[in-house]
Amino acid sequence: MRYVEEFRRPGPVRDVLDEIRGITTRSWRIMEICGGQTHAFLRYGLQPLLPDQITLLHGPGCPVCVTPAGKIGMALALASRPGVIFCSFGDMLRVPGRKGDLMSVRSEGGDVRMVYSPLDAVRIARENPDREVVFFAIGFETTAPATAAAVQQAERTGLTNFSLLVAHVRVPPAVEILLSSPQTGIDGFLAAGHVCTVMGTEEYVPIAQKFGVPIVVTGFEPLDLLQGLHACILQLEQGRHEVENRYARSVRPEGNRPARDAMRAVFRVVDREWRGIGVIPESGLDLNEAYREFDAERKFELRDEVVEESRICIGGEILQGLKKPDACPAFGTDCTPETPLGATMVSSEGACAAYWRYRRNHDGN
């Protein structure tokens, strides 16, 4: 398969590992922003192959994990309503809110459907004119353009039974918050290639300058990650802090213009709560005035509920790279993927789920 196998070949991977060992002279703490990167590091067992001086911190880039419990509460309430078809991406279905998850709502008779694209939800709305169809619009800049396209399509075709529960989030404000915190001690970042495919790399330039940290855009295959890590360590060793694109087969500096245009047309930037972290200014996207009729919160007069998180779960600290999953007293005992206390144990991109799947009982970091 092109563009995948080439980046999993053992020879080049071992070569880059050797190069990383060759250039590393000091201790560096490097955060991969995206849960997909975290999983790939663990899935391919790369972490133990790195020099001891390199500490990988796992970032907050798991869209399912950071969706606030209040929004999940709204989703559960909407999905339970008679007459509503509630559409969601697959890995949101098992994330616990205060009262269960979407899977349980379905087992109690709610019409919850897993979709692969918001456009599927638009189609379902068209096919069911007597039902209200709601799409749970979550995710980073990766999924927001598809949501925007769906809203535009719904508007063009005059759909009135389609709306969205919007919880989209933006990466750069979260990066700034993490860098502003004295506790995190992040020396460098691996930025997520798919987010930058949409948004480009320009947003990161002022952040790299302001905080003096290198930000390297990487892909998700073993070779991508290690080349990105190598570039980041090289910058640190040489005292540089630039934005560097090591995923050039997908990422252009300006990003994907039509996708950005669609987002700009449909969304406005708002403050947003990140589960476990708190409200981050300008880190969310909501429908703008022109598309407010598609806002499910308005349409169904939903109220955000304050949700108390588990006192044991340290998901918030994990999402900020302050702690690792196996430092949690509940990890693997009270908290497992079957009985998750927090979203980081549920999502396929959550750091706790990654540790559970790949590194349980393992020695080392």
Place this chain on the structure above:
Amino acid sequence: MTETEWKGPACPVPLSRYPRIVMAHGSGGRLTRDLIGRMFRPVLANPLLNQAHDGTVLDDPGGRIVMTTDSHVIRPLFFPGGDIGRLSVFGTVNDLAMCGAAPRWLSLSLILEEGLDMETLWRVIRSIGEAARETGVTVVTGDTKVIDRRGGGELLINTTGIGVLEREPAPAPARIRPGDRIILSGDIGRHGIAVMCAREGLALEGGIESDCAPLHEIVGKLLAVGIPVHCLRDPTRGGLATALVELAADSGTCFRIAEEAVPVHGAVQGACELLGLDPLYVANEGRFVMFVPEESAETALTVLRKDPSGERACIIGRVESGDPGRVVADNAFGGTRILDLLTGDPLPRIC
């Protein structure tokens, strides 16, 4: 295997009256009798079924018997490479084969939802008939029930199978020993991906078909040449990883596999990349893993590879004496990961 074509005779139940299943088809009265007499019996007829009694008297098979049961609830009913009918026969036949038994008899229990299209039922019954003939098993007893309309058009099938052990000792998890080689009979993930694509209407390049196939013949060959097969398992739901973790736990041993040795078709790999699934956790319906002593591994491979269903058979790992229940996968870069049971349903990720 190509998708079954349906060119046979038209449905024998008078369609003009009931093109769909109604509650009365399960009432035990005339319509039930019509369904059995006109649709089921002509396709499945054999002297044992023709005893037409509340139960069927079976002859002493002359060996220890193995019994297994399996319910089939798959959606959609028809998918590339198979359908619920073939699956309900092969699934049970394969469970018997994994116990080292030659499959002999099958019960067939149908739960039909009011509103099920009669033509659909007819296709499935014919498919069951064909699959039974292919595998040489005899349907000896059956039952039909109709349930109230819910979503519409559901068809659920339970089959119970009885087979005979022709050689002792029978393969079993308790016989797995440190040093055994782990052999996989072919590439993985086809069934799960084919069904998921059919269910979700995903059109992927490469047109993956289910690997749905009976395994008793190839297992029979392996046993017949005297290979001391310690254990067999077909990695259905939960995929290869889940099957291995279960066997490691049940045998109190530890497995080490080489991930790059596990064959995965390019289109399955591509679909998994797209959907965020791990092929090791995707279902199979025509593959098995086998545990044999090191000295028998090459002979076993030779036998397997001579059979079309085992062309891609390979050694994927070995049994060690370590933490009981632990399965470790090594990759080509020197990295390792732990394999665990599948959690929940495999859910496609969002990005």
